Amino acid sequence: MALDIQTVPCLSDNYAYILRDAAxxxxxxxxxxxxxxxxxxxxxxxxxxxMILLTHHHDDHIQGVEELRSKYGCKVIGGKADAHRLPTLDQAVEEGDTVTVGESEGHVxxxxxxxxxxxxxxxxxSDAVFSADSLMALGCGRLFEGDGPMMWASMQKFLNMPDSTIVYSGHEYTQSNAKFALSIEADNHDLIARAARIDEARxxxxxxVPSSLAEEKATNPFLRAHIASVKSAVGMPDATDAEVFTEVRNRKDNF
Incomplete structure (x- = not known):
């Protein structure tokens, strides 16, 4: 059985998610x-x-943990590589591990x-991926600690998921992301239509948020660095996918 997922707005532009295993x-x-x-x-x-599942250590993703832990006695799960800067973990996980929410199995x-x-x-x-500030609706997180090739390798993991996957990301940044995406692919008709829907929704x-991975693959420039038309649009027709991704990310940082 699939998870029941509720989107909960927090702070000024964050999202958290409540997952309930129906079984x-x-x-x-x-x-x-x-x-x-x-x-x-x-x-x-x-x-x-x-239980609480944590994606990364930034305050705007963890600062309510201790209040929930003290109220509910819930278990806290997060990344082993991040354990030194997360709230105390009951379970530290890394890629290849699984977490179970009732009978629903999640891959880390x-x-x-x-x-x-x-x-x-x-x-x-459940056709669901909780991506926080890695893949975002029409965007990706700013590279505070990693670099372009590292983030492009992460994007591959999303590109390899089924189109039916729903992307539950961490922030309401989509409208500004759409403006930037149009600066890269002004003639992408899927993107033009999506931007109009986003403006209407806002x-x-x-x-x-959430968004479908099919929509992200068709419109999100950070998932499209391997596509010839995108390479040409940034004037890098012969560059590697990672080089094009890095250029797109640099342009977003300066947009």
């Missing part, structure tokens, strides 16, 4: 930007909390780039 009632949260909205969402549904992926040691959780039976204060 067992087990509940997990992915990232804790702040505690209050998550406690309110759990209370509204009469849910307890069994190393998606370093935004930070070194950033992980994602892929639940293939006018109504509706979230643009």
């Amino acid at each position: 067992t009632g087990t509940v997990a949260i992915v990232d804790v930007p702040e505690a209050a909205p998550l406690i309110a969402a759990l209370d509204a549904r009469g849910l307890d909390l069994d 992926l190393d998606v370093s780039g935004h930070t070194v040691g950033h992980i994602a959780f892929h639940f293939p039976d 006018q109504r204060n509706m979230p643009t």
Whole structure:
């Protein structure tokens, strides 16, 4: 059975996610930007909390952890490579490991780039990947600790997932990401249409996250660095995919 997934807005532009395994009632949260909205969402549904899954160490993803841990006695799971700068972990995981939310199995992926040691959780039976600040809606995280080739290697892991996968990322940055994407591929008709839908959604204060991986593959420049038309668009027709990705990321940083 698939996970029931609820998107919970936190802080000014973060998202956290409540995962409930239908078969067992087990509940997990992915990232804790702040505690209050998550406690309110759990209370509204009469849910307890069994575990927290952390993607990376930045404060806007972990600063509510201790409040939830003290309230619910939940277990905290995060990346082994990040353990020294995360809240105390009950379970440290790395790529190749699995986490179980009831009967739902999630695969841990190393998606370093935004930070070194950033992980994602892929639940293939639920067609869901929790990517936080690695792959984002129409974007990717700024490279604070990694470099272009490292992040491009992480992007490959998303490109290899089925198109039906839903991408649950960490922030509401999609509208500004769309403006940048159009500066790279102004004639991408899928992107033009998506940008219009995003503008309409934001006018109504509706979230643009999560997004489908099929849509990301068709419109997200950070997943398209291997495509000849994108290479030509940035004036690098003969460059490697990683070189083109790095150029696109540099352009976004200066956009």
